[in-house]
Amino acid sequence: MKNLPKPASSPLAGAPGGALSVPDWARRLSVLLDSALRIPGTNLSIGLDPILGALLPELGDALSAVLSLSLLVVAFRQRVPKLVMARMLINIALDALLGAIPLVGDAFDFAFKANEKNLRLIERHHGDPTQPASFGDRLVVFGVLTAAVACAAVPVLLSLALLRFLLSPAH
Secondary structure (H helix, E strand, O other): OOOOOOOOOOOOOOOHHHOOOOOHHHHHHHHHHHOOEEOOOOOOEEOHHHHHHHHOOOHHHHHHHHHHHHHHHHHHHOOOOHHHHHHHHHHHHHHHHHHOOOOHHHHHHHHHOHHHHHHHHHHHHOOOOOOOOOHHHHHHHHHHHHHHHHHHHHHHHHHHHHHHHHHOOOO
16 A cells, blocks of 8 residues: 555644644545555556456445545535535545446546545645636536536427427418
8 A cells, every 4th residue: 555644643733723634544445445555567556446446346336436535524524615525525526426337437437536636636635715716617517517408408398399399380
């Protein structure tokens, strides 16, 4: 397993309200799921997330997603801004949904490393709710929400157009 930096057991210096550092178990979980095993002869690493997804299709990805949600709980306790927590949830959802696709999803899990991304998002904010979400956070959340609305609206609009066509007097 990778050697992790020793987490601080005392409150972060300068963190508002004496916010605690990211718990050691959250760091270990992130590494375990995303990069616990180094591939010999390379700088690449693999975690349990893609392994579970390959060994237990769908079930492994669901289990990984449930474990990943615990980082969202840490973010909530650290008072990470809601928009950043939305980005974390998007990372988890992408990892679970795309990871469930046979073979391609396992490669995606190997490359995406959602838990490490989410851990970095938590660390970036250190429990400071006054620190705003970045432009990138806003862009990701806005893009996903726009895509979700489009995915929901397109079938409705196509159904209405088909209904209008079928009910038109010229038909």
